[in-house]
Each structure stands twice: as structure tokens, then as C-alpha cells.
Amino acid sequence: MIAQRLLQILDDIEGVTGSFVVTHGGELLVHSMPARFGIDGLRLTGRRVARIIQCGSANGVHTEDALFEFGDGKLLVREFVQGYLCVLCQSSINMRSLRLTTRLVARSMPTELARAGAQPVASSAP
Amino acid sequence: MKPAIAEVGARRRAAQSSAAHEGAPREEPRTGVVRKVDVQPAAARPSTRPLPSRVVSRAVGERPSLPAESSTDSGTWRCLEWGEKSRPRPAKRSSDVSVVQLSTSGKLLRQRGPDEWLPEAGEFVHRMAILVAQGLGFDDCTAVHLRGAANAISVSQAGPAKVVGVTGPLRQLSKVLRRVGLE
Numbered sequence: 001m002i003a004q005r006l007l008q009i010l011d012d013i014e015g016v017t018g019s020f021v022v023t024h025g026g027e028l029l030v031h032s033m034p035a036r037f038g039i040d041g042l043r044l045t046g047r048r049v050a051r052i053i054q055c056g057s058a059n060g061v062h063t064e065d066a067l068f069e070f071g072d073g074k075l076l077v078r079e080f081v082q083g084y085l086c087v088l089c090q091s092s093i094n095m096r097s098l099r100l101t102t103r104l105v106a107r108s109m110p111t112e113l114a115r116a117g118a119q120p121v122a123s124s125a126p
Numbered sequence: 127m128k129p130a131i132a133e134v135g136a137r138r139r140a141a142q143s144s145a146a147h148e149g150a151p152r153e154e155p156r157t158g159v160v161r162k163v164d165v166q167p168a169a170a171r172p173s174t175r176p177l178p179s180r181v182v183s184r185a186v187g188e189r190p191s192l193p194a195e196s197s198t199d200s201g202t203w204r205c206l207e208w209g210e211k212s213r214p215r216p217a218k219r220s221s222d223v224s225v226v227q228l229s230t231s232g233k234l235l236r237q238r239g240p241d242e243w244l245p246e247a248g249e250f251v252h253r254m255a256i257l258v259a260q261g262l263g264f265d266d267c268t269a270v271h272l273r274g275a276a277n278a279i280s281v282s283q284a285g286p287a288k289v290v291g292v293t294g295p296l297r298q299l300s301k302v303l304r305r306v307g308l309e
Contacts, residue, residue: 037262045261052254056272059243061279061293063272065308068255069282070264088262095307 003112006105007032013101015093017073021109023083026050027120029113033088039121049077049086065099080106082113223294228252230287241293244279248291251281273308 007019011032020031026047033042053063066077071091076098078085085106089098224239232249255267269282279293280302292299296309303309 041261045258048254048258048261052251052258052270053272055247055250055254056274056279059241059247059279059293061272061274061277063274065273067269067271067273067306067308068258068267069269069271069306070259070262070267073262073264075258075262099307 001030001112001116003030003109003116003118004032006108006112009105010087010098010101013089013093013098015090016098017088017090019085019087020046021083021085021113022046022050023120024050024054029083029118029120031121043121046084046086049075049084053077053079053084076102078102078106081110082118085109221294221298223292223298226291227284228289228291230283230289235288239294244291244293247279248281248289251279251291252283252289255281269306271303271306271308273303278303278308 003021007021007030010016010019018031018033018037020033020042021029023029026049028039028043028046031037031042049066049068053066056063056066063077064079066079068075068077069091074089074091074093076087076089076095078087078099085102087098087102221239224241224244225237226234226245226248227236228245228249229235232253234245237245251270251272252267255270259265259267266283269280272279273296275296277293277295278299279291280299281289281291284290292302296303300309
């Protein structure tokens with residue numbers, strides 16, 4: 001899937017752990033995360049990220065970029081037409097470089113998702 | 127008794143009797159910068175050391191509108207800046223930035239600014255961000271920044287028991303956003 005290859009572009013940046021894409025409603029569409037992150041956990045996280053951004057929108061802050069700081073790590077979220085591109089990285093990452101690449105990937109993402117007819121990733125549990 | 131103290135006492139008694147006779151207000155005004163005008167006429171004042179002309183001209187130049195003291199003003203209270211127009215104070219700029227301080231349990235400690243929704247939203251964002259952090263394998267979320275086209279929200283931990291939420295226009299939060307690399 002080309003959308004997944006697009007996400008792997010982000011992995012080339014030093015300090016990036018992985019990335020995933022969720023819809024505006026919080027449904028996980030595609031991801032390129034290490035195996036230790038389970039699908040269920042990612043789906044839940046994606047939904048929570050979307051809720052936080054919706055909270056901002058409900059109060060007049062229509063979020064384009066969001067940053068979560070976790071001490072040792074960061075989660076950069078970039079809004080695009082079909083949802084949010086989330087990039088998990090180390091705290092020491094070069095933010096300028098990361099934001100630039102994230103913006104480029106987010107710009108190309110809608111076409112690829114539409115071409116692939118992306119559906120929400122199914123839960124690992126039956 | 128020293129002669130200087132005796133002279134001051136006599137002057138004060140003379141001032142009181144003068145005010146009583148002339149019916150001048152004796153009660154001290156409650157507001158404003160005031161001084162009590164000396165009861166002695168200018169001629170009767172003890173001679174003082176003359177000031178250099180430069181100092182006198184500057185002092186006169188500073189308060190051109192201050193009326194000269196006359197004997198009729200004796201014993202009355204009046205404003206020191208009498209006749210001088212009050213300087214217009216710079217208008218206080220109303221800030222568009224709202225700031226709240228919350229305890230980690232969500233109790234509102236302090237709030238300032240126009241956005242009344244901020245305590246509730248700040249608490250929600252903080253709680254949800256901790257869950258996001260734990261879902262990604264971290265212990266805690268120290269800060270969340272949401273940057274929109276015109277304004278932004280920032281919710282961050284300030285110490286072990288306090289959470290601070292800030293929202294406002296991008297221009298006024300640019301310093302915070304630049305520090306975290308969102309600008």
C-alpha cells in the first residue's frame with residue numbers, strides 16, 4: 001500500500017519511532033509503528049487524539065498542528081483533509097525537519113488513501 | 127524648648143486661629159495630593175537662602191499654571207497640582223489571552239481572561255493526554271499544544287500538583303509555540 005510507504009518516509013528522519021493515520025472521527029486507517037504497539041492500543045490512542053483535537057475545535061481552536069510532550073518522547077499530529085497524521089518521535093528530534101516532512105507526507109496522503117479505498121484497520125480481537 | 131520648635135508651635139496656633147476667624151475649612155481633604163498653605167504672608171516668612179537662577183527658572187517652567195500663593199489662601203488645603211490638567215493615562219490593553227491554573231485533580235485554582243470554557247477544556251485535554259501517553263508507553267504527558275490558524279491552546283504541567291492552561295491568539299502565544307517548535 002502506497003500510503004504505508006509514505007509513512008515509511010517519516011521513519012528516515014532520525015528520532016522517529018513510527019507513525020499512524022486516523023480519521024477525524026478517530027478511526028485508525030494506516031500505520032507504520034513498531035510491532036510492540038498493538039493494533040488495539042493504537043486504535044484507542046487514535047480515538048483519544050481525535051477527541052482532544054475535537055475539544056479544541058468545539059472551543060474555536062481549529063487545530064492544524066498538535067504536539068504532545070511525554071518527557072522522553074513527543075507525538076506530532078498534522079491535520080489533513082481525511083484526518084490526522086500522527087508521528088511518534090524522540091524528544092531530541094529536529095522539529096523543523098520533522099514538521100516539513102510531515103507536511104509533505106500529509107499533503108500526498110489523501111490521494112493515496114482514496115486510491116486504496118482505505119478502510120479503518122480492523123481490531124486484532126475476533 | 128528649642129527656639130525652632132517654639133516658632134513652629136506659634137505658627138500652628140496662628141494658623142488655627144486664622145482659619146477659625148475666616149471660616150476656612152479645617153478638615154483635611156480625604157483624597158488627592160494636598161498641602162497646607164503656610165499662614166504667614168510672603169513678606170513675613172523667614173528669609174531663606176536664594177536659589178540659583180537656573181533652578182528657579184526650571185521650577186517655574188515645570189508648573190506654569192500653579193497660581194501664586196496669596197494671603198487669602200492661608201490655612202486652607204488645596205491640591206498641589208492645582209490648575210494643572212491631569213495627564214491622560216494610557217488605556218489598559220485588554221488581553222485576549224486566558225490563563226487557568228488547575229490542580230491535578232481538576233479543581234480550579236485560578237482563572238484569568240475572557241475564555242470561560244478553558245478550565246473544563248484544560249482538564250479534559252490534560253486527562254485525555256495522560257491516557258494517550260500511557261497508550262504509547264510513556265508515564266505521563268507533560269504538555270499538549272494545539273495550534274490553529276488563528277489561535278492556540280496549551281495545557282502543561284507546572285510542578286507535581288498543578289496544571290496550567292493557556293489559550294489566545296497565535297501572535298500572543300508565539301513565544302510558547304516557537305519554543306516547542308510549532309512555529
